[in-house]
Amino acid sequence: MEGAHDMGGVAWSDPVRPEPNEPVFHAEWERRAFAITLAMGMPGGWNIDMSRFAREDRPPEDYLAKSYYQIWLAGLERLALERGLIAPDEIEAGKQLHPAKPVAKTLSPDGVAAMLHRGGPTERDPTRPARFAVGDRVRTKLIDPPTHTRLPRYVRGHAGIVERVLGCHVFPDSNATGAGENPQWLYTVTFDGRELWGEATDSGLKVSVDAWEPYLERL
Amino acid sequence: MTNPDHDHHHHDHDHSELSETELRVRALETILTEKGYVDPAALDLLIETYETKVGPRNGARVVARAWTDPAYRARLLKDATPAIAELGYAGRQGEHIVAIENTRALHNMVVCTLCSCYPWPVLGLPPVWYKSAPYRSKAVKDPRGVLQDFGFQLPEGTKIRVWDSTAEIRYLVLPMRPSGTEGWSEERLTELVTRDSMIGTGLPKQPHEVA
Numbered sequence: 001m002e003g004a005h006d007m008g009g010v011a012w013s014d015p016v017r018p019e020p021n022e023p024v025f026h027a028e029w030e031r032r033a034f035a036i037t038l039a040m041g042m043p044g045g046w047n048i049d050m051s052r053f054a055r056e057d058r059p060p061e062d063y064l065a066k067s068y069y070q071i072w073l074a075g076l077e078r079l080a081l082e083r084g085l086i087a088p089d090e091i092e093a094g095k096q097l098h099p100a101k102p103v104a105k106t107l108s109p110d111g112v113a114a115m116l117h118r119g120g121p122t123e124r125d126p127t128r129p130a131r132f133a134v135g136d137r138v139r140t141k142l143i144d145p146p147t148h149t150r151l152p153r154y155v156r157g158h159a160g161i162v163e164r165v166l167g168c169h170v171f172p173d174s175n176a177t178g179a180g181e182n183p184q185w186l187y188t189v190t191f192d193g194r195e196l197w198g199e200a201t202d203s204g205l206k207v208s209v210d211a212w213e214p215y216l217e218r219l
Numbered sequence: 220m221t222n223p224d225h226d227h228h229h230h231d232h233d234h235s236e237l238s239e240t241e242l243r244v245r246a247l248e249t250i251l252t253e254k255g256y257v258d259p260a261a262l263d264l265l266i267e268t269y270e271t272k273v274g275p276r277n278g279a280r281v282v283a284r285a286w287t288d289p290a291y292r293a294r295l296l297k298d299a300t301p302a303i304a305e306l307g308y309a310g311r312q313g314e315h316i317v318a319i320e321n322t323r324a325l326h327n328m329v330v331c332t333l334c335s336c337y338p339w340p341v342l343g344l345p346p347v348w349y350k351s352a353p354y355r356s357k358a359v360k361d362p363r364g365v366l367q368d369f370g371f372q373l374p375e376g377t378k379i380r381v382w383d384s385t386a387e388i389r390y391l392v393l394p395m396r397p398s399g400t401e402g403w404s405e406e407r408l409t410e411l412v413t414r415d416s417m418i419g420t421g422l423p424k425q426p427h428e429v430a
Contacts (some may be wrong), residue, residue, distance in 0.1 A: 007355040008332035008383065014353045016368040018415070022346050024270045029244040034269075034344075035262035036248050043256040048387075052334055068335070068350045070240055077247065086250050094246035100254035109260040116268065119311040122387040150385045152332050154359060166315070166388055186386055197360055204378035207359050210386035 001053075001146055004060035008154040009197065030069045037076050043103035046079050048120060049176035053148040054078045124183035126168035130213070132187055136162045137219040140189070140211060148176035151215045155207075158195050159219055163208060164188035171212055184212040274343035277308045278391060279412035281341055282423075283405045285318075286396040296320055299391060303341060313340035313389055319382065320393045321419070326377050327392045328365070328419030330358035331384040338389035342414060349418065359383055369420050392419040399426045 025031045041051075055075035056063065066074065080086045083101075090097045107115060132138060142157040143149065150172045166186040174182035193205030251257045281303055285292040295302040299318035303309065316338055319327045331337065332355045337345040348354050357365050362379050366372065373379065382390045394416040400408060403426075410429045415421025 005333055007352055009360045010352070010356040012353045012356045016348050016351065016354045016357065016365055016420075018348050018369060018420075019346065024274075024344055025266075026347070027241075029241045031266045031270075032244050032248050032262065035265040036244075036251060036257055038265050039257045039261055040251065056334070064352070068347070073240070073244060073247070080247075080251075085254070085256065086247070090250050091243070091246055094242070094249060096250050096253035100256070103256060106256060106258065107261045108258055109264050112261055112264045112268065115311075116265075117310040119309070119314045120387075121314040123315060150333060152383065152385060154332070164317075166386070169386060172386075186388075188382075188388075190380075193360075201360075202363065202379070205362065205381070206378070207381045207383065209383045210388050212386070 001057060001148060002144060002153075003056045003058075004063040005056035006153050008152045033069045033073045033076075037072050039107045040076060040080065042105050042107045042115070044079055044083065044085065045104065046083075047175055049148055049170075049172040050079065050178070051075060052172075053176045056148070122170040123167045124170065124181065126183070126185065130165055130168075130185040130187075132162045132165070132185070132213070132216065132218070134162055134165060138162055138187075138189060138216040139219050140215055141217060143215070145173065147173065149173050151211060152209060154196060155189075155191060155209050155211075158191055160189040160191040160195070160208075162187045163190045166210060169212070171214070173212075173214070184214055186210055186212050187216070189216065269339075269344050273339060275341075275412075275414035275417065276409070277306070277343075278338070278341035278414070278417045279409040280306055280405075281308070281318075281391070282393060282412045282417065283408035285393055286400075286408055287405045292393075295393065303391075308340040310340055312336070313338045315388045316341070316391055317388055318391045318393050319380075321395050323374075323395070324376075324378060325380055326373055326419065327380050327382065327390075328358060328362050329382045329384060329390040329392060330355060332356070332359055333385060336384035336387075336389065338391050341391055342417060346414070365420060369415065371422060392417050394423050397423050397425050 055071045085101055087098055139159045140151060140155050168183045169186040170181040171184040174180055188208050189211045190206050190208040193201040196207060252259055285295050295318045299316040303316055321327055335345050335350040359381050362381050363373055384390060397411055411423045413421050413423060416423045
């Protein structure tokens, strides 16, 4: 989708500001927002692509006005509301007003280490051979779906070279909408800086994205 | 897209705004706890894990091992996920890791322009700047400018390669071993490996900085 989250190449006047001795969290509420987001993955049953879409699918002025964990919080609220796990009047009241919905599983303290260690691998057994090989010239498609995609705007319609074949991975564009994992071959595609930003660009610059096969056409 | 009036965004929230957020988080945690969806003890453990156990110290051990053990370095560059698992680091946001090597000729830098993808098992949670608009917008277009923001200049002849983490592959930069460290133990070398040197926005410390 078009959104303020898709930031590659956007003009920005501020420099990057490293923070010396930065703490992991900057406030207690950030700790809690982080932890409830991770813990709710189990009872919520949503996947990472649904989570990302819930965070990025908001008006630019909203996305840009929120801090990082405020976006996480808004995304979590949205997912929980959509599934009827919580209700707006409960958020208003700050307490439970309705019976809990049965959920398949929850995260116990005993399960934390195993859940983190397991993670969420996305590689799947391929059902067909890869269309592209290392060294192939490809062009990214000019897609602009209203739903979730992981092809950034700044590389759309540009020519690049397949640098790595990364295996067959869950396709976010499908997974985010609940249409299933629909695994697709994934490639590291490398672009010359001048192809993306014009002739005045540093000739020594190369930029890559990881792109699923449906994003690419052969050149 | 430009956003000239973004200065007040993202970081500098006034007190009332923060309070509102604090109340909102508290409300949500209360509801989710009362409904039995989350266990506060599990939340505490998640926070403790990322504040005290999982952080750039892990990645530093991987790098120091690669600097001292050529066979390990070869395994790391060939298939980083199992090589990193040898040291006990694996899992969430590090399910598929690729290690990329800096040389005199090529400097690598990692970004996630779309959100904040970052190799948690080896680096912990990402710093604010990594998730910020200036970094996400500038890294893919003007990485030398980003390096200047971090206070260092890449030699003219060094090419630069930016890896945008758009899928579930996570990238770890293997920085160059500083000279003057011949004969150093693996443990001593880990002191030189900074978080930023494993993202590509910094260099390892020099021997005199830790002496």
